[in-house]
Amino acid sequence: MTQPCAPLDPRLNAFRDDLADAALKGRVSSERFAEGRSAGVVRGIADLRRAPNARSGLDTQLLFGEAVTVFDEADGWAWVQNRTDGYVGYVESAALGAAPPPPTHRVTALRSYLFPEPNLKAPPLDCLSIASPLCIVGREGDYAALHGGGYVYGKHIAPLDDSEPDFVATALRFLGTPYYWGGRSSVGLDCSTLVQLSLACAGVSLRRDSCQQATSAGEALNGLPGEVVLQRGDLVFSPGHVAMVLDASMPDAARIVHANAFTMTVAIEDLAALEGRVRAETGGGFTAVRRIAQGN
Structure with a gap:
């Protein structure tokens, strides 16, 4: 899942023409600025949308127990920022409760x-x-x-400190889970959420969207598949997509695990098959490879 990244990304910065996060004062223009108040998610899964409307596009989801900052609330909707990954959007007010205590x-x-x-x-x-x-x-x-x-x-x-360092093994637990654009749970998820949740279980925090992960996750490798030796757990990026290397013992037959719109599931696939589709659909190939330190 990805959208074009802006210099001051509105997905990660709470600002509108009429209201903005006080922390952005001097960086954005707005009628007024607010500190916001703390709240917690009290539903198992809560949709975070682009506008305060149930028919608006789904950008991501909030999970039970996550803390958010509420900047505005009207007509049954709250404009919030998720403190887990910084994502900004609108959630139904009924999905929120009191500020949660620190998780254990x-x-x-x-x-x-x-x-x-x-x-x-x-x-x-x-x-x-x-x-x-x-x-x-x-x-x-x-x-x-x-x-x-x-x-x-x-x-x-x-x-919380009992992490699962083999994040590839965690990703494999999702096999067969339906692909769901904007989904961020084991009920349904997209490519970047599979990566985000798997790394979260290993104690590694990642941004939500693939374009954000492509510039911030782990360490960038100096080359693309076919130019560098891939390792288990490497993240391979293409336009609008991210996949996780499952094994690369045979460089010409590397396999990946990814949530994808081709099978509409989390599935294992040959990296070469993904590359073929990427080239057919975009006219280009892979755009980046990033490596997450094992054992975090």
Whole structure:
């Protein structure tokens, strides 16, 4: 997923003609500036849209437990910035609650139910996705109690500092997950979210969109596929897309794992097959390769 990057990216900077983040004063023109207030996401998944309208384009999603800064609120919509990756957009006000305390854990299962009590037979309140940050305040049997109420199965979470360094293995857990433009959960996701969430489980923070990742993730390699020796975990970029190298033991037969609109799933594919489609669709080839330090 990608869109053209601007010098002052409106996806990562909260500014409108009538209102802007106080931190941008002197950098943008606006009628007024505001510090914003803190809030937390109280839905398992909440859509972040380009305009305060349910029919507006979906840019990304917020996850349960994430903290946001609210700059404006009207007619059931809040204009916010996600503190996890800086993304700006409109979310339904009903998806927000009080500012969350610092998280202590994160969801490690692809999906896990939020229960009203520590009982698997209780009708779930919601379903949480992998990488959702949680503040755990106690244990009751096999379940962990959340700040603010609710319980999750204890084996589906881990302390924040308990990372999963093999982010390629994490990406493989998503195999078969539907491709969903703007999706940012294990229910449906796009190419850059597969990378973002997999790295998040390894304790590495990444930007949301592929054009942002192509200039900021890890370290840029001095060359493109066919010119450099690829390694497991390398990120290969093409216009509007990012894929993760699965294995490169045979340089001419490297494989990748990626969320893609060709199979409409997260799938394993030969890198050469992707290159062929890229050249046919864009007239060009790959644009960058970036390497994430293993073991983070």
